[in-house]
Amino acid sequence: MKKAGIVGLPNSGKSTLFNALTNQNVPAEKYPFCTIEPNVGILVVEDERLTRLAQMEGSKDQIHPFFHIIDIAGLVKGASRGEGLGNQFLDHISKVDMIFHVVRCFKIDDVSHPMGSVDPARDIEIVEIELILKDLETVNKRIEKIAKQARTGEESARFELHFLERLKAHLESGKPARILSRNEQEQAILDSLFLLSEKPAIYVANVDEWGLGQGLDKIVEKMARERSSESITVNAQIESEARELSPEEARELLLAYGFDTNLKKRFLEHIKRALKLICFLTATKNEARSWLVPEGITAYEAAGLIHSDIQKGFIKAEVIPFEQILQFSSFKEAREAGAVKSHGKDYVIREGDVVHFLFHA
Incomplete structure (x- = not known):
């Protein structure tokens, strides 16, 4: 299961947002480094399609799409050199698949700001520069290693060295790795480096009425666009309070x-776009489920996610788009009407497909 890490400067509202997303009650105090060990929770999102499908098929249980969320310790300037909880922060962020970068756009007098004032542009750059500095360490180490091979005339090593030098210059200009142009071969090199600034990032403007009035969310939105990323505006405090109502x-x-x-x-829609995920649906008398899976997954691969026996004995996948099944009272009726199509192992699953797998037991 993929994971998203919530990151940002101390007192940016990370833990409050985490609580709102995961229905937990981790401490969200008014001082830095309240979060030391990362808090782990699950974002569960009701898929209205699944609820309808479960009613049609008489399913006893429902499992809606879910995603692991990690609340990571606040970062400070100098984290890449071990300042504050920098080493822990960078280690934890290396283990997630994407980042929700929470940016403080609210002004509460008794919640201190580690930099002394609210400035979303500065705060974004502080976090990003620390990630980039850590990535530069990684790239420099790889350059040292590959340069020796390149000197022997090895063609693949020379190609990699040339790309690494371009990547280094890009990072040194203060730009995250994720916006560097690359071809398929260069992408493979990037994948092997596990760079922090290569991870997909969604920028979260955590606002209050003052922040909205100052247009601070628009600053975050603009900086996200410049980094080929999306932004989302929230009032984490209000969202957290709404849980009690x-x-x-x-x-x-x-x-x-x-x-x-x-x-x-x-948030789930942002996650799906950032990580190129889709949901397909299955339903039996026992359980209806919405499966969160990578775009491009085949019917054979999807069968393996459900159970290895289904994949091993795969015969075919019966598929109907959710919008079409609504014209019938059940999957069985849709099949009898000829609306359900049969596909082999190579069929590529699409968003909203309702799938029934036939297999040898």
């Missing part, structure tokens, strides 16, 4: 602050 009261509160979309659903 009834669904109707929570909706009224969020609407009053201009947030009319489910927070968890918004």
Whole structure:
């Protein structure tokens, strides 16, 4: 299961956001380094399609899409040299697949800012520079190693060295690795380096009314675009408070602050785009499930995710898009009407496919 890490400067609202996303109650105190060991939670998002499918098929249980979220210790300037909890921060971030970079865009007098003032552009650069500096260490070590092979005339080593030198210059200009142009061969080199600034990043403007009035969320949005990334605006404190209310009261509160979309659903959509994921659906009498899987996954590979026996005995996949199954009362009725199509192992699963696997037991 892939993981997203919530990162940012201390007191940016990381733990408050983590609580809102995972329905947990980790400490979210008003002083730096409240989070030392990373908190781990699960973002579960209701898939309305699954609820409808489960009703149609009479499924006893439902398993909605879920994703692991890690609340990582706050970073400070100098983290790449071990300042603050820098070494722990960088180690934890190396183990996640993508980053939610929380940027403080709120002003609360009794919640101190480690830099003394609210400045989202500066804060974004502090975090990114530390990641880039750590990446430069990695690249320099690889250059040292590959240069020796390149001197012997090895063609692949010369190619890699040339790319590494270009990558180094890019990082030294203060730009994250993820926006460097690359071809397929260069992508393979990047993948082998496991660079921190190569990870997909979503920038989270954590606002209050003051921050919105100052247009701080627009600054975060602009910087995200410049980095070929997306941004999302939240009021983590209000979202966290809304958890204690009834669904109707929570909706009224969020609407009053201009947030009319489910927070968890918004984050899942960003995750799906950043990591190129889709959801397909399955349903039996026992269980209906929405599976979060990589784009381009084949029916054979999807069968293996459900159970190795299904993959081993794979016969075919019966598939109907969710929008089409709504025209029928059940999968069985859709099949009898000829609306369900049969596919072999190489069929590429699509977003919203309802799939039934036939296999030899």
